[in-house]
Amino acid sequence: MPEGNVIHHQARRLGRAFRRHVVRVDSPQGRFAEGAALVDGHVLTKAEAYGKHLFLGFDNRLWIHVHLGLFGKWRFGKGERPEPRGQLRMRIWDEERYAELRGPTVCEVLDDAAKKRAVERIGPDPIRTDADPERAWVRVQRSGAPVGALLMNQQVFAGVGNIYRAEVLFRHGISPYRPGSEVTRDEFDAMWADLTVLMTAGTKRGRIDTVRAEHLPEVMGRAPREDRHGGEVYVYRRQGRECFLCGTEVLIADLQGRNLYWCPSCQPE
């Protein structure tokens, strides 16, 4: 159940494992059988992520496009691949390693042109060094939608999910309900730079940490244990508990069908 940092992490892992290798691909469950047959036995040439989308390139100019959605999962292993258990949408393997994919929203094969179109539909991704934050700024600045909604819009901030949304707004003292048009250029630039740092760190560490070093003693002392997502955060899933910085109760609300967490005192409207 990943945000963009995890997808980038997985892309690197798949690339390290299989790039320049002839790989086998199949679909024990059957739902990806036709797609798997198109790339089975080819050399994997590239593994990359744009936001939450993963692309695996092959030497016949075809791509596997994967989107995990809320439930999708990769499992990696070394050695002989195990007997398929449960719903296994896709397997990739060579003589040394295997990777298993379960529960994705999207798992399909695209040709070059379709892959390019798919990438064009995805907004700038703070983790990618080739991202153009200007595209995001234009959207934010022209929108009356709450910035808490814009941060979840993958055409504006690709790869940002519910945790990074809550945390970056807290770190910048911005109410999730502030309209995009009322976010200043300086605030936008600071948030974008912050997302780049936080999400890139999250890619390397494989978990999400958003607490500044100077607040860590306080947070570590008071947080009973890490949440299920791993890592230390200020407000995500801390509804009903005291804000680490000011003691005000952290609130939860529904914003477009997703849980939103914020401190009304540190992030005033």
Add this chain to the structure above:
DNA sequence: AGCTCATGGCGAG
């Protein structure tokens, strides 16, 4: 065994 919930996103209306 059955229910609820989760870091997502799409299409219908």
Add this chain to the structure above:
DNA sequence: TCGCCCTGAGCTG
């Protein structure tokens, strides 16, 4: 804005 799709973990009983 709503309902629906995908799966598994962590409860309850």
